[in-house]
Amino acid sequence: MDLNDLVVHMEGVGVRRGDSDLLSDLTWSVELDERWVVLGSNGAGKTTMLRLAAAELHPTTGEVHVLGEKLGRTDVFELRPRIGFTSTALNGRVPADETVRDVVMSAGYAVVGRWRESYDQLDVRRAGEMLDALGVGHLAGRQFGTLSEGERKRTLIARSLMTDPEMLLLDEPAAGLDLGAREDLVERLSVLADDPDAPAMVLVTHHVEEIPPEFTHVLLLREGRMVTAGLIDDTLTSEALSETFGQNLVLERSKDRFFARRE
Numbered sequence: 215m216d217l218n219d220l221v222v223h224m225e226g227v228g229v230r231r232g233d234s235d236l237l238s239d240l241t242w243s244v245e246l247d248e249r250w251v252v253l254g255s256n257g258a259g260k261t262t263m264l265r266l267a268a269a270e271l272h273p274t275t276g277e278v279h280v281l282g283e284k285l286g287r288t289d290v291f292e293l294r295p296r297i298g299f300t301s302t303a304l305n306g307r308v309p310a311d312e313t314v315r316d317v318v319m320s321a322g323y324a325v326v327g328r329w330r331e332s333y334d335q336l337d338v339r340r341a342g343e344m345l346d347a348l349g350v351g352h353l354a355g356r357q358f359g360t361l362s363e364g365e366r367k368r369t370l371i372a373r374s375l376m377t378d379p380e381m382l383l384l385d386e387p388a389a390g391l392d393l394g395a396r397e398d399l400v401e402r403l404s405v406l407a408d409d410p411d412a413p414a415m416v417l418v419t420h421h422v423e424e425i426p427p428e429f430t431h432v433l434l435l436r437e438g439r440m441v442t443a444g445l446i447d448d449t450l451t452s453e454a455l456s457e458t459f460g461q462n463l464v465l466e467r468s469k470d471r472f473f474a475r476r477e
């Protein structure tokens with residue numbers, strides 16, 4: 215396959231910091247219509263992997279291609295607006311008194327070349343559409359600091375979609391949510407994943423319960439190395455999960471959701 219057709223392509227990638235290998239010999243590709251889940255325990259290297267895909271980090275060894283551009287040979291500042299990236303770290307950087315609408319719209323300010331006035335009107339409309347899609351349109355006028363954790367997460371996902379990215383990267387979007395908020399988010403992400411116009415997606419999580427039904431692929435990571443990767447239906451098994459988390463786990467499937475427990 216032509217590398218230009220791949221949203222992400224990593225070839226023999228390693229990331230080293232001091233004496234530690236955060237990632238080793240990782241080869242992985244994402245196509246435009248794929249929705250990936252990356253699973254692994256604390257410290258497995260999931261966030262490091264996502265930051266490579268977000269063009270926020272360069273590999274120590276190997277090659278990373280993002281949206282057809284090779285990292286190290288491209289201007290990452292031109293690449294980043296084409297990528298939607300949301301993580302808990304971003305949550306803490308948003309000023310509490312900013313309105314929800316502004317939080318979403320400000321993602322678009324990196325997109326230049328439109329006449330200011332029409333730009334604003336278009337942005338207001340698009341921000342509203344993105345918030346509606348995530349079920350938080352009614353909160354557009356509220357201050358971000360007054361939102362619940364689940365509402366904040368959904369606002370930040372709406373923000374990451376604002377620039378119409380070609381790839382959406384979600385780092386533990388359901389962390390810290392209560393059961394209802396988690397279920398709600400999983401459902402929203404499933405609807406988004408099912409939309410043929412939605413960007414390619416990569417979702418990082420520790421929990422199989424958080425895999426949205428419409429996601430297609432899974433990559434399992436342990437101590438910086440890939441355990442296995444492929445279609446969820448073929449790849450996500452009790453054995454693979456046990457190897458990834460280093461304990462005997464039983465994976466159960468109920469309709470289109472997964473559950474795991476120790477044997």
Ligand SMILES: Nc1ncnc2c1ncn2[C@@H]1O[C@H](COP(=O)(O)OP(=O)(O)OP(=O)(O)O)[C@@H](O)[C@H]1O
Nearest residue numbers: 231232234236254255256257258259260261262263
């Ligand atoms: N700059 C650094 N120097 C040394 N070690 C680092 C550095 N950055 C990250 N690490 C280590 O690399 C490992 C992988 O980190 P990473 O954040 O990618 O893991 P993760 O799978 O996302 O973990 P978690 O699920 O806990 O968020 C961790 O052990 C972390 O402590």
